[in-house]
Amino acid sequence: MTAAPHPRAPTRPTLRARFGRAVPYLLLAPGVLWLFIFYVIPAVQMFTYSISTGTLETGYTMTLNADAYATAIDRFGKQFLNSILYGGLATILTLAIGFPVAYTIAFRGGRYKNLILFLVIAPFFTSFLIRTISWKILLGDEGPLLAPLRHGLGLIDANVWLIGHQGIIDGRFTLVNTPIAQVAGLTYNFLPFMILPLYVALEKIDIRLIEAAEDLYANRAAAFRRITLPLALPGVFAGSLLTFIPSMGDYINAELLGNPGTRMIGNVIQNRLLVQNDYPVGSALSFMLMAGILVAVAVYARLLGTEQLTG
């Protein structure tokens, strides 16, 4: 409407003529500002509180002391270790489950590819919290899984030795409130984050490369190890990070499915900031979590030799 087809009147450069090279900056401004004010500044503020002293009532003054960090390491080292342990276990388990699944979807999905992918992301359509509560129902002492085993077959208490003492509370076999349930919940909740990037990486592989390897007398195992696996590494990298980072920081699975001894660093951060109003220690803890994850990512990238990934 605004521009009638009129070859003599080139209306083309108006926008550029008026705003010139400012156009990209104008487009970026709102987003960059929002992220600066509500992502960068909070991080700075959090660091400031971690080296401050004071209370919520009197306000905080930056005293540049590291007391909060000392307290954090001293009192909550166990929870940090729990985070690494359970987050790491969940990551390994999602990789072990996710790789064959992603491989099957990518190479053998056929016309069911989209359906399977849809089923993989379907859990996202329910609330994270409700999914975890569902696990609590499912694994409960009288839940759909254990009740039939206990009452119908009387198997459970006889087979306690199979799982070891982790699963026994008060001489009874239970799953809820044990590390087993907690790791199962973490694995469940983050499995799609592992499958999707693995699928994307595997799907991109040119099948002719594998055929070429086999033509050159590589057996299937060698072709997998030399061709498929290296080409899938970016997916392994992305998937592990997408699983490890949120499961490290998670506190819902620990709270709903674990017990006080399996609490993770997220539980402590939440407690310090929302219950105790202890901003210096809460900030120090989350700053350390952040820094720890950045270091872990860097080391992991080096180990996998995937510098080219980020480029």
Next chain:
Amino acid sequence: MAETTLEPAATPAVATRRQSGGFRRGLQHRVLPIFTTLAIVYLMIPIAVMIVFSFNKPDGKFNYIWNQFSLDGWAHPFDWPGLGDSVITSLSVAVISTLIATIIGTMMGLALTRYDFRGRGALNGIIFLPMATPEIVLGASLLTLFVATALPPLAGGVPTLYPTGFLTILIAHVMFNISYVVVTVKARLAGFDRRLEEAAMDLGANEITTFWKVTFPLIFPGIMAAALLAFSLSIDDFVITNFVSGRTNTFPIWVYSIQKNALPVQINVIGSIIFLGAVGLVGLTTLRSGRAARIR
């Protein structure tokens, strides 16, 4: 590396190993599909539990043990103090934050793919940072900022965001959604055929007309996908919201605060409604885009 496989000495060994291909093929053909099916079942189980237990009539306050079939929950889905309000809050936050984040994020996505400017490479990397930061750190750091606006030296000098509430939830949701929108829109723009725009301009359309008549309709599916993603992230968010919600309850926050004292069947009902609604919505969009693709 290639030389080792070409070594003639290796050939007989390879040939013998090839005979085990039948077993491996069997593995690929049977074990993998079975494994995948089991994994999908694992992913579906909690959803099934949620839906099945929405028809339970729990014996007591906690809906943990199956008692008897009942439609009570579905007949009175909001029959619990605070539940209806929390669902309304969740929906409002999700709609408003999706709108803001989608507009801001699409603008950024356009700038990052179509213009060359200083700092573009850096910004392309930086945009991933909020996605790579653990949610708990995002929530905790936002809370420290909001608290700081109410304490000296900032107190009184800046608009106060503490005590936290609806506005701070909204701010947080827009913040974590922007990156997801940018990345999704960029992916859509990456395969964009710019000759279509050139054609429009050759035919005399100016930049704004070209954008609305050519570019926008073509990237609209990407924008819709980004908006859907933002909406689902927002309506589901618990970790960040828990830090910045104060006394305002979204649905997940309400569930979290009540589950210590009771587990009403209504939680499963609302969860099932959200699930079925989302599945229906995605199903519809997939069907429509599938049909569009076939027409093309």
